Structures are given as C-alpha cells and as structure tokens.
Amino acid sequence: MLSSVYKVSIIIPTYKTDPQGLSRLLQSLDAQTLSADEFEIIFVDDGSPDNTFERLQSEKAKRSNVSVTRIENSGWPSKPRNIGIKMAKGEYVLFMDHDDELYPDALRAGYEFAVRNNADALSGKESRTDDPAWAIGVYREDEPQAIGREGAHPLMPMNPHKLYRRKFVLKHKITFPEGRMVFWEDIFFNIQVARYAKVISRMASVPFYHWVTTEGSGTSLFDNQTEYYWEMLRKVCDFANENLSDPALIQQREQILRHQYRVRVLGPFNANFHQKSIESRKLIFSHAQCIRRDFEFERFDETLSVSQALRAWAVGEGRRDLVERLSQEDVAIAGWQTADTLAWSNGVLEISSSAQWSSAHGRTLSLRSEGNRVIKDLSPELEQELPAEQLDMTRDLAEVDCIFAVRSRDGLVTWEAPAEWTTSFDENQPSSVMLAGYTKARIDPATAAFGKPLETDHWDLQAKISIGNGSAHRNVRSAFPGSVSYVNGQLHLVYTTDGGTVALVPRGQQEAIRQLTPIRAGYDSDGLVQLDLDGTHDGDGEVTCTLGLDTSTSAKKNTFTGHPAILRISDGKASLHFRKTGPVMRVRIGDHAGRRPPFWTLFVAEDRVGLNVGQLPKIRTTAEYEHEEQAG
Template identity: 45%
Template sequence: MIKVSVVVPTYKTSVEGLARLVGSLERQTMPASEFEVIFVDDGSPDDTLQRLRKLAETHSNVRVEAIENSGWPSKPRNVGIELAQGEYIAFMDHDDELYPDALRAAYEFGVANNADAVNGKEARTTSASWGMGTYDQDRPQSIGRTDVHPLIPMNPHKMYRRAFLNEHGIRFIEGARVLWEDIFFNVLVSRHARVISTLTSVPYYHWVTTKGSGSSTFVKHGEDFWRWLPRVCQSIIDELPGEENRLQREQLELHQYGNRLVGVFDSKYVTRTPKQRRFMFEQAQKLQRDFDFARLEGRMNSSKRVRAELLRADRQDLLEEICVSDAAVPGWARATTVEWRGGILHVSSDVTWADSKGTVPALVRDGDRIRKGLPTEVRDLVSAEATDMTADVDGITVSGLVRSRRSRIAWALPLESDVRVEDLPDGTVRVSATASFTVDPAAAASGAPLEEATHWDLHVHARFGNSSTDRPLKSTIPASVTLTDGRLHLVYPNDSTNATIIPGGQREAVRRLTPESAALVDGDLVLELAGHHDGAGEVETVVGVWAAGASKLSDRPARLRIADGAAQLIVPGVGAGTIDVRVGDRAPGGPGAWTVRADKDRRILERSSRPSTDSTPASKPAPAPTPTPTLRRTVGRVLRRFGLR
C-alpha cells in the first residue's frame, strides 16, 4: 500500500538542490515501500531529466515523467496528482527538504484525524520565526481558528488527501508565470475541507530559500504582480462565499490587503523610479476601491492604517514621506541574566526598539491615549483612529525561540514579558520591555529533547505595530554548563556576541570556559575553570595538547567534573613537564593556548603566545551556504540602511 505520493516539479534543478531533496527522502523513517516519489520535469533544457532517470534506476519508489515546458510548477504538480497512487499527496519544491520523520508523522496524524489537509511544521532558511504563529501546538482540527488561517503559510508544502482533491477537482491554475498559484489552490482547499490538521510537535518541511526561487522574483513594481493580485483577491471572495466562510474569507482578505497591497509602501518604495512609484500607487488605489478594502482597516495597526488612508486620499506625496519617517523600527533583546538552575536555563533580557541610527518609535501622549508622532499635514488628514497607537502598545508581543543552526528548525519557549511605557518630560512616550524565558534541553523541542552536539541559537521575536523582527539574543555573559542526569549542556556568547546553547557540548565547553588555576593531582592535570555552573558529576571530553617542544596539536581524553557550582577539567597522565593546552581559546579575549609549567611542587598557568590552530569549534556543523563577497557587501549595505545590522 502506498501511503504517500511525493510530487516534485523540476526545471533546471541544480545538482546541490536535487541532492538535498533526495537525501531528505532517503532519510525518511517511513519505509521506502510505503511512499512513492513522482518527479515531473517541465521540459528542462539541461541535464535535469537525465539525472532524474538515473536516480530512478537505483530507487524503486521513484518515478520520472517528462512534459513539454509549461513555464510554471502548476502543470507538473497537476500531472503528479493524476499519476499519484498514495492515500495522501505531499508537494515539494525541487531544492527543499523534508525532515526525517515528516512523512510518517504527517500521514499518521492525517489518518488519525481524517484530515483533508495536514499543515506540518515548516522552517524557512531566512527566518527564525517563520510560521511560528501557526505552529503553536498540535491541532487535530484547525478550521475555526480566529488567530490565523489554518493553511497559513499559504504555500503547497503540505500533505493533502488525494481522494479529497479528486472529489472536488482541486488543481493548480496552469500557465506560464501564474503568481500565487499556491494561494489559488489553497483557497479551494479552504472551501471544501472539513478537517485541516496542524502538526507542530514533529518538524515537517524546510523551505530552503535561494536566490532566483519563484517567490523571490515577484517584483512589486512589475505588471504581473498587479495583474495577479486582484485575481487572488477575487478568488477569495468567489470561493469562500456566505456567512459560513466569513472568518476564513476575511482572514485571507486582510492578509492580502495589509501585507501585499498596503505592504508595498515601505522604505524600499521611495527608492524606486518616479514611474514605478506612480504605477504602484495607482494599482493599489484601484484594488483598494474595487474590493472596498476600507471595511477592513479597523483591524489594521496604526502604520498600515495611516498608509491606507493616505492612499485613499490620493496623497502619494505624503505617503512617500511616511515611508521614510514611519519606517518600521526593529526590536532588539539583550540578555541581563543567563543562568542554569537544575538543568534548565533561565534567561532574562531587556527589549528595546531602535534602528542603527538610534531612531525610536515616534510616540506622543494625548490624554489617556498614545498617538503616532506624524508630520502635521499627515496628522490633519488621517483619522484619529489611524494615529491611535494605544492598542498597538497594548498588543506588543515578545516571544522566545531556540533555533538549530544545522536544521533551521525553531521551537517556541515559555516566556513572560512586561511592557514598560515611560512618559518623558517633552510629551513623548518611550516603550521598552523585559522578557524572561526558560530552556529545558530535555524537552524544548515541543516536549522532545533538543538535538545534541548541535548549535541552538536563542532568538527573541518582538512584534510592535508595523515592526515584526526576530533577532538573535545579544549576550556577553560568560559561558557556563549544567550537568544533569549524566548530560552536560553548554551556554555561551558566540563569536557574534549572541547566546548559543549546545546540548551535549562537552567538547566545545573545553574551548569556551576559561582556566583560572592549575594543579597536578596524582599525575593528572587539574584545571579550575571560571564561572558558576550547575549540577554534579563527570563527563568524558577531549582537550588539545602540545607536548614540550611539539609543534603539532594532539587530542587527549579528558574529563569535565562539576561540583558545588565549580567546574574542573581533568587531563590524565600529563606528567611533570611543561605543556600547552588548548582551553578557553574561544572565550572572549582568550589566548590560542595556555601554558602549564612546573614551579617546584606547584603548577603555574600562563597565557601562551601560541596562536589558535583554527577558528572553528570542534563540534561545529557544516555551515549554511554563504553569499559571495559582492553579494555579502550589498546585503550588508541594505541591512545597515534599514537599521538591521
């Protein structure tokens, strides 16, 4: 029995992208005999088809179909639906990957709940907080959620019951360059589905965003963007009619109006040519009028509502001014305490909103209300409701995340926050927050342990009005460890001064903890390590050692011992000679090595002049692809321009 058919449209698929996708399918916990993979090649002019056919020769569950070029993934997906034999169909893009337990977990969750669609937990390479609002818990039935539409994110990276798709004739709109074909598809799913299940506890899909992917070519000043956006809006109205569909319909309409229509008037808008700006303005005005979107503005934050009202008032000049003066200001978090207690990490942080130039949100006091500071002409033109930021301040949310640097999956952390509103003598208002959260390495992955020997970076996602930013948690608090139930976990400020955890991080702990003194006890070198630590016991580790006169580093077995808040590194069989040890070389200001020499019965610890042998942690996973120098410089300029670096 075929449980799942994985349908993959391909076109000029890169060798690396295909290898990544196939590798993830080969690692599935679901036996290969229980799922099939259908590649439908859309007339690739390169060797993609040949590579796929060669793959099929060695994989009995792989089928390859070739079609003439259609210009978009829609037709290949439809062909895949027709060929599929599985109870459920899972769509993948040709350079993404599934997490190892994805097919088994999503299929069993779907069958258990008789789901027409399963929205599995998704990660996106470029965003730690991607989809976190949707993936808050396992939900057997998500239809009726008032906080978010059950199919958000509205991409096809989900699992659909094949009989359901066929019963209702649900297919992708075919044609060359059909923008948002996945939204059209999922709107149909929304209309007919009786059960949509959300799977959060098991990672499902990694959207590997790369330069040149379909969504990255959606140019906001292009004609096709504004040709297809009204069709999306009309589809939502046509396919979700009546009072019974009001909730889903208005959720999706507000998403299109706020994010895609009003959302184009950001800081990048003013960098476009006058002709492009005018075109975008006129197109947005037409959609606003044709779909009577003013009825939704009461649900918008102040920044979006101001833009919407200026658009309706035909004031492009003021709208351009607002794109500069009312640009989104990012939220930043800095740790004030990082402490292990009973094997659980307790973190407190301050959260502030400011860009790289020190600009803070412009807020002013007006009686019992807080208003957006705006130019006089704008303030006189828009409604009082549009300038009222009181609800935006009350609606500030701060959430904690822990994110794998290897797999890019992120997990929400239990967090308490407190928003502070300070009235200043000049009548302005300053907003900040404190946030406290905990990380239990044994249960932080939705009740499961965090993967060991993996870097997990701490992030704080701050949402305030028009600003929604997730940033690594800044920290300069020295490294510390906990040893609980025989497992040692490390937290430290990484080389970018952001907080990172490594569960099972005893090898890296040797390089992040600074030695304070040395002694020779029964032939073993004992180094006292700085900091306050948690738990008790010993774990095996490795330390780099240069014997006297040696130029080559060698690894030696060692032990980390934790007791009474202190940590010791024990290196057996060192002897009485002088040696250099690689300990604490990755701590801030640490030398490449420490010299331990004998002084009668004592051991003297001194900073060595020996340079560090490398600049990477022993346990560091393979890094993600990095931009070329030219691209890196361009990205850096853009990020600095908008206060993001």
Template identity: 40%
Template sequence: MTAPALKVSVVIATYRSGAGLDRLVASLDAQTLPTAEWEALFVDDGSGPETLARLESLAAERANWRVIPLEHSGWPSKPRNVGVEHARGEYVSFMDHDDELFPDGLRAAYSFAKRNRADILNGKESHTTAVSWAMTQYRENADNIRGQVDPFPVAPMNPHKMYRTEFLRTNGIKFHEGSRVLYEDNLFNLEALSRASVISTMADVPYYHWVRDGSTTGSSTFRRDPAEFFGSLERVLRATQEFLSEPSDAALRDAAISYQHRLRFAGHFNAAWARRSPSVRQREIELITPLIAEFIPERLDATLPRRLQAKMHLFRAGEWDALTSLAVIEDQLDPHHKLESVVPGDDGGLDITTRSVWRTPEGDPMRLEVRDGRFIRRLPDEIRSLLPAELLDITDDLRASHLAIAGRISSPLSTWAFPGSTELVSQDSEAGHEAVFLTRGRFDPATAQLGHPATPGMWDLGVDAVFLGSASQRRIAVPPDVRAAQLRLGSRDSYLVAGSDKGKLAISVDVPWHVSNAFSRGFAISPMPGGRARLTFPHVTSAADGVDGVTITLLPRRVASFAKRRRHVMRRVLERLWPAPSRPLQVSPSGAEITVPRRLFRSGRMLFVTLGGASPRQPLGIHVGTRDGEIKRLPAG
C-alpha cells in the same frame, strides 16, 4: 474503494535542477518512514537529457522512486498536477526541487493527518533566512482549524503541505497551468480551503525546510513588473470571492482578503517602496487604487495594526507625500533585545529575562507620549495633522504585542518559542516616553521543542516578536560581564555560551566541545567511535564557497596556558607554526566535514581552526579544552 497502496507520495517538480537537488535527495534518504510506505515522484518539466539522466540514475538505485518526463510547460503547475494523477499514496506532499524535508517529517505528518482524517496537513515549516517565518502559525498543534481566521488556516500560502490525494481528485483541485502563472500556490490553497472539512496543524515536529540561498527563482522575479505583480493579485482576490462565496464563509473570506491586504497592499507601502522613483511609485498607486476600491472595503482597514491603518488612511485620502514619509519612518524601527538575567532553575530549566526596545539605526526610540495611561505616537506635524487622533493611539497594539524567548538550532534548521510571559513598561527618554518589554522565558532541554526534548547542538537564543503587527526575531545581546558556564539542565549537559557570536547568547546542548566563531560562521565537534571526532562546517556547502581544506594548528599545553593570558603571544606562536598542512574536506550540500583523532581535544589544549587560505591572524575559531567543567573562550585576533 480500493485502499491506497502507499501512505505518502512526494511530488517534486523539477526543471534543470542544480546542486540543491542533492540536498533534497539526502533529506528523502534520511526519512524515518520506511521506504516501502512512501514514494517519490520526480516530474520533470522538459529539462533535457542531462537532468533526466541524473534523475533516472537516482531512481535506479531506489525502488520507491519514479521519474515522469514531460514536455516543457514553463511552470511547476503541470508537473504537480501530473504527480497527483500518478500518486499511489493516501496523501500527497509537494516539494520544490531544492528544498528538504526534516528526517521525521513524512512519518509524523502522515500519522498526524491520518489520526485527524485531515484533508490538509500544515506541518511546521522553517525558512533559511527568515528566522521568524510562520512562527505565529505553528505555536501549537491543532486537530482542525478549518473555521479559524487568525492565523489564516492555510498560511503560509505555499504548497509545502500534505494533502489527502482522494480529496484533491474528487474535488478536481488542481494548480492553474500555463507558462507563467504567478501565485498559483495561493489559488490552489484557496480552492483547497473552500472544499476542505479538516485542516490540521502539526507544530511540534519540524516538517519542511524552505531553502532560500539567494538564487533567483521564478516566484522571486515578478515583483520587477508592477503590472504583472498586481494583475496576479487581482486574480487571487477574485478567486477568494469565488471560492469563499458561501454566507457561512463570510468571516473566512474577510480573513483571506485581510491576509493579502496586510502583506501586499497596506504592507506594500514600506521603505523599499518609498525609495523607488516618483514615477514608479505613481504607477504602482494607479495599479493598486482600483483593486482596493473593488476588493478591499474600508471596514477591513480596521483589521490591520494601527501603523498600517494610518498608511491606508493617507492612501485613501490621496496624501502620497505624507504616505511616503510615513513609510520611511515606520521601517526605520529595529528590535534590540538585551539579556537582563539568566538563572538555572531547580527543575532542570534555564530562566531567561530580556529587555526589548525598538529603535532607529541612529539609536533613537519610537517617540511616544503617555496621556491618561495611553501611548500616543509623536509623528512629524505634516503627517500628524492628516491623521485622526484614534490612529495615533497605539496602546492596544502595544499591549497585543507578543514576545517570547526562542531558540534556533542549525541542524536540523528550526526555530522554537519557549513558554513565558511579557510585560509592557515604559521609560523616559530624551524624546519622551519609550515602550519597553520585559520578556521572561524558560529553556528546558527536556521540553524545548513544544514538549519534545531539545535536539543536541548549538542553540542561538533570541526573542521572537510580533510588535505592532510586524513579526521579527533577533538574537539576544549579552553584556560584557556575562561569562560562559557549564550547566547541568536536568539530565542534559549544557554549555551557556556568552557572546559566542558577536556578543549574542547561545547554549550548547549535549555537545561536549564548543568552538567559538569570530566571523558568524562556526563549526561543531562531535565524538565518533574508535577514538575519532568529526568537525562539521554547515556553511560550506559546495566547492563554490572557495574552501577545499582545513588547517588545524595545535598549541602545546604549556604554550597554550601562557598564550591564553598574553594575547600578543598567542598570535606570534600561531604565526610561527604557520603554515600547517591543509587537510581535505568532504563537501556536500548539507555542509563540509572532516574526521580527526579525538585526542586533539584533550583537556587543557588549544586548537586553532582555519578554512582555506585564511590568514593565521584570523582563525575561524578557537577551541580550548575543558577542565573542571569550565569553558575557556578567547575571541579570534
């Protein structure tokens, strides 16, 4: 067999690509794997001359890029299959045309896959808006999880993975083609799972960023048609039975069906479903009922958390009104994480303790009774009377809840859980007993990213939680009396930023200046050679954001010193200096930036930064120079 000419072929299915393509191109240009060792194949699905000319122009400037034009097929499946046919790499990596790879993604993923002779490499994936996305999947590296059932080996079931090219070709594994083939990625991964011998998980190096910016995609539209949605799920369930039909795969087959059951059948009965009209709910029940009867035996309900088991009990009993009411009650609970303590350790770490509860929007706790050391749910009588007693006992699910202190770095966007422990306690409330979790974790900049050093920048600290089978991640709330502080964590300069964003906890690692942000959108400052500094605004990604310039207002030292003690004086001074000249921003898909003299940030000075035409009373953020290692912070307004 002839050795592959390249290590990796990156296959990108394109169709009328928009601004997101610039983000993808920038991420490919930033790869640490030498360009002589990989290629990018842009397989265009008949976009037309404008997109094709754009792609060809990009490829003309890069020797390892190729463009393959196709007639319009209507779905990414055919372009991906054609990409595999043309691939010269030992491994093939699929990308959507508006996503991005992390800079070391290709190098690290190929090295990990090659070392394990993996057929499939599942690399750490981040999601723009779902902070807790796939965190249970990427808790640790694994050489081979082919026989694993929890978490499911190829979850998440999208194609953002690395596959051995010859493995796909030899087994004839292809995406199902057509003008609209929903869940084609599920079908592809199920077949790949059934044929694979080695499936590796790479969790310690970020690989893929699934960008969700609110734009509509084909895969986000089909839930509008219940018949199409559940018809597609039927196809996935039949494929599961077909591809995992061997007796040796019985446990894996059950795990695959339970995966769909938890997410798209039992999990379908949520508050959003309850808000639909009675006629729509009834239509969906009519579509779901035969699928559950054929594919999901009652014994698989036991693999679900008790809260979902209760819903399935009501569903199988035909108690639709009670099911609707329970769906509303379940989805009202939101996590609240409060900082209990934060203490620098002697060995360079930061010990963090939080107290976590789940409550309704009105602040009411989940109602519990404690009987003989067991936690029993208190539900309305009309629901409680329809459920067997064992489904009201959620003790085991509470004890199985997994909470960990976690940090999210915005550039490059990724989330990391830190080592620690969780303790389940209870406390009395007016409604009875309430489940409370004390979570302890250690943030160590030397090992924060699964043994790797923390990326310099601002880390938002939260709690990654799997509570009663439901995953979430929320920021840690900071009590008003907690102040900002400069820390020396090992060899890293760090700044603990208390209440940096709506009273939430963050820590800045190796960033000498921090700018607080009054509106949940901040900016970073980093030094540059030649006495310059760069201000970066990650949330400004295109001219459509309505921002074309930045106003920087510098207060003299004496005025700043007085203004810090007299907030009304600070506002008046700022208005007197308004309007200041606007400086143009360089806007790109990865954010906007401007370079300014570093002398602006000398100790003791105060700097106001305002984007676009914002009011002088509402600056984006305030930077106060540091002196004697202390951070001074003032909220805007």
C-alpha cells in the same frame, strides 16, 4: 483507479535543477523514518535543457520507489504538479520544490497525524533558511481541526508543502492553474482546498518541511512594479470571493483576503516606497487604491496597526503624497533583546532580558503623551494632514508581543520557549515617551522541543518582538561568560558567541572545553592536572571528554590530538582534570570563547602547574628541541 498503493506520494517538479539541491532533497527522503516502500517519489521534469532528466534517471535506478517523467516545457510548476497528481498512487500527496528537504520524521508523523484526524489536508511545521521567524506564530500547538480558529488561515503559510488526501483532490477536481507564468498558483490551489475541506489539521510537534533558500533559488518575478503583479493579485481576490462565498466559509475567506490586504496591498508602502521611480509609485498606488475600493477592504482597517491604518486612510483618500511622507517618517522600528541575567537552575536555563527599539541607523520609536494616551509623534506638517484619532498608539502598545525561541544552526528548526513579557512607559522628557519591554524565559533542554529533548546542536536564543507593523526576530544579545549545568546525567552549555549573542548546546561537554576559559592550574587530590574554569555553574557530577593536546615538535605549528579528560562540576564551579604528559603541555581549551588564545601552555613541575597564554613560536621542552635537531 483511486486505490492507494502508498501512504504518501511526493510530487516534485524539476527544471534545471542544481545538483547540490537535488542531492540535498534525495538525502532527506532517503533518511525518512517512514519505510521507503510506503511512499513514492514522482519527478516531473519541465523540459529542462540541461542534463537534469538524465540525472533523475540515474537516481531512479538506485531506488525502487522513484518514477521520472519528462514533459515539454510549460514554464511554471503548475502543469508538472497536475501531471504528478494523476500519476500518484498514495493516500496523500505532498508537493515539494526541487531543492528543498523534509525533516527525518516528517512523512511518518505527518501521515499518522492526518489519518488519525481524518484530515483532508495537513499543514506540518515548516522552517525557512533565511527567515527564523517563518510561521513561528502559526505552529504553536497540534490542531486536529484548525478550521474555525481565529488568526491565520489554517493553510497558512499558503504554499503547497503539505499533505493533501489524493481522493479528496481528485473528487473535487482541484488543480493548479496552468500557464507560462501564474503568480500565486499555490494560493489558487489552496483556496479550492479550503472550499471543500471538512478537516484541515496543523502539526506543530514534529518538524516537517524545510524551505531551502540559497543564492539564486526561488524567483525574482514577483515584482509589484508591474501590471501583471496587480492583475494576478486581483484574480486571487476574485477567486477567494467566488469559491468561499458560502456562509460557512466566510471566516476563511476573510482570513485570506485580510492577509492579501495587509501584505500585498498595503505592504509595498514601506520605507523603500519613496525611493522608487515616480512611475512605479504611481502604478503601485493606483492599483492599491482600486483593489481596496473594489473589494471593500476598508472593512479590515480597524484590525490594522496604526501605521498600516494611516496608509490605508491615505490610499482611500487618494493622497499618494501622504503615503510617500509616511514611508519616510513612519518607519517600522525593530526591537532588540539583551540578556540582563543568564543562569542555570537545576538544569533549566533562566533568562531575564530587556528590549530596546532602534534601527540600524539609530532611529528610535517616536512617541509622546497626551493625557492618558500615547500618540505616534510625526512632524507637525504631516500630522495636520492626518486624522488625529488615527495617531493613537494605545491599542498597538497594549498588544506589543515578544516570542522567545531557540533555533538550531544545523537543522534550522525554531521552537518557542515559555516566556513572560511586560512593558512599561517612561516619560524621559516632557511629553516624550520611552517604551521599555522585559522578558523572563525558561529553557529546559530536556523538554524544549515540544516536550522532547533538544538535539545536540548549537541553538541560538532568539526573540521576536512585534509592535504595530514592526516586527523583528533576532538573536538575544549577551556579555555573560559561558557556563554549564550537569543534572540527571546530562551536561548542557550556554555561552556568548563572538557576535555577542546567546547560544545553547545540549549535551555539550566537548564544546564546553572550547568555550570555558581556564583561570588557574594545579593538581587535584588524585595527582591529575586540574584547570579551574571561569563562570558560575549548576549541578553536581562529572563527564568524560577529550581535550586537544599539542604533540607537534615544531616551534611554528600545532598538531592537536585527543587527550582523555574529566569535566567536573561541583558547588557552582567547573574544573578539567587530566593526566600530565611532560614538563610542558600545550592544551587547546577555551579557544572558542571570544578573543582567547588558540591554546594554553602549562609548565608542569612536581609541586605546581603554571598556566600561560600559548604563543608561536612555542615554548618547548629539551626533548622537543633535540627531536627537531635530529629530524633536521
């Protein structure tokens, strides 16, 4: 019964599955580097009232490793997953949502890493469509054994998008709690895994799972303004206490409970709390107060940021009025990074940047100095109600952190980059403190993907700045012109987007033509047209590429076709070289670089080349006029 026919069984509950989502999921599974005869796909349809089951049957007919079954509607993914576990024949099982996707090397790399480390469970590097910072601090290194590590629990993020050894799951009768609506069923499952697992591995070096979020995807049922939400949160905490009571499991229990306390008990007291109805505010506060008391969560208060600790104290004192005041006055302010320098050096992009803290409404960090301490600056009326020692920001400011990263626009994978972060404090007014942050980062396209080259894609440079309970992961701002580096036969491009942020394109010679602006024209020593390009560049060499040449004879439209060219880099300069085709050439260069013309018009004489902004109606040659007359 427990023999393994496959390396991995992928279990996918479905219900009214969007055709586009199903297609995306299957395409990612078809693209796996692990051979299709080494993994199976198990669809368990939860009684969809539409044609989902028929579409699954159609897809099954195209693949030998797919099985499909249908059950009476259960209302939640738990029962389909449990049925899938019983059907599975793989050494490991993986649970996927019906519209997500795996990265191409996920199954091969994940399975080999798990087997090599004898893992009962493996958490692979996960990304999320709508959250570039998703789990960025979790997947920092490959960890053969993550149990016993400080920080986040080894199974965080605590969803089931992981590899679990099937024999281990069956031996310990680990299942998802069933019912028509069971909040956090994945946490209940993973707590059982944590109870019995001897080895939990974490794989950061290979992208594993993409949690796709689109309009209408996911559920909106997780509403903390309902009694059921708090009933289920209490059950999660009880379940953690019951299953992780062994002394050897205390650390894991505390990791899980501390997360629930920070995110779900205190999390609702954010900037939106005071805007909720009075009934909702009373309900949330009452439940938070009871859970904090009943589970003795005050033991975690010393690990909280100042803002969270103030709220926790007010909850413990039964002061909903203070929590509401704090949600208005003590608002989390996110940080922005702006590039101060941006330059290539021997194929490595070097960035120095500075941080500022401001909200969309112009609010900034409110700090003041008292002796050698930095204090959170609130209104005098509110401060009088709070313990003075709770306002001390010294520790929070000492722990301000910045993570520098690149994120691909196509695959939505985020890789951290080496960076040095420093902070300073300036008293810009008597007793008023201004916080400043500075980063120096290096990005080598040849090694930035966990020691491997970045894929050819547009990569946005991003920074996640955390201070207290305020954290934001945003693109790095820039006003620098585009530039390229040519080292070891590779040309890489960095440029400023239309939105004023930094982007990187490894092996980006084609995009370089669209991003670099021509500043002068002439002939080179070989008689080719030469366009000198703006910016300061790195390296020495040349690459072949293609520029767009307008071949339309119409005065009111362009038709660009490929024209061979050479992009040459030398002595900090870049230039484009190509043969002339006539006395007037209309070429598409630099049209992606901000507010630049869609094309340039070149007047090509025997002894010179004139560079002019392109415009419609076009300046045309006599031959083009005659061609239009004959065609008309």
